[in-house]
Amino acid sequence: MGERYFNFSLADTNKQLREVNELAAKKVAEFQDFSSKVERVVEYNEILLCTIAGLIAENERLKKALKLIESKSEIPEEPVDLIPITELYEINLHAKEALR
Template structure:
């Protein structure tokens, strides 16, 4: 497994440029920690240096949700199409149960 090497000095410099107060533990070996306003500390994350990374992660989740919803609607549409494949008959001759079932599936798809 390849372990990526990070330029800690550059990370610390970038954090300070962003106004983030940081502390390095065991220079060259340890982690980089953020000093919060209340005095507590936590390890520096990608989201601290690149706030847009959180937005990108949120957008990816939203996109995945839209893709799943699209797939659900495709399945519902196929079901509705299969139910509505009735022989060329007058609407008056189509059993009311079939029309009710088509309507029910359409309402379910629109939820």
């Protein structure tokens, strides 16, 4: 077997190196852009998790308020005219709180 010699000119080699460097720079820029987008998505997800936690807490508060209103609003066995005004006022306050 004879020896193989590669006959590359310096100009061809430099051209190929430039092309490789340009491609590498392009890929690095694309990766940095992608990385930036991933960071924004992570931040957005953290905000969403906090928002969901707040909504769950608000939902629990409203469920408690609704249960209280329901318990205070049960139809009394006594005549309606005999319900103390303070109890009606309290029911109204709880209803207003639940609607906030």
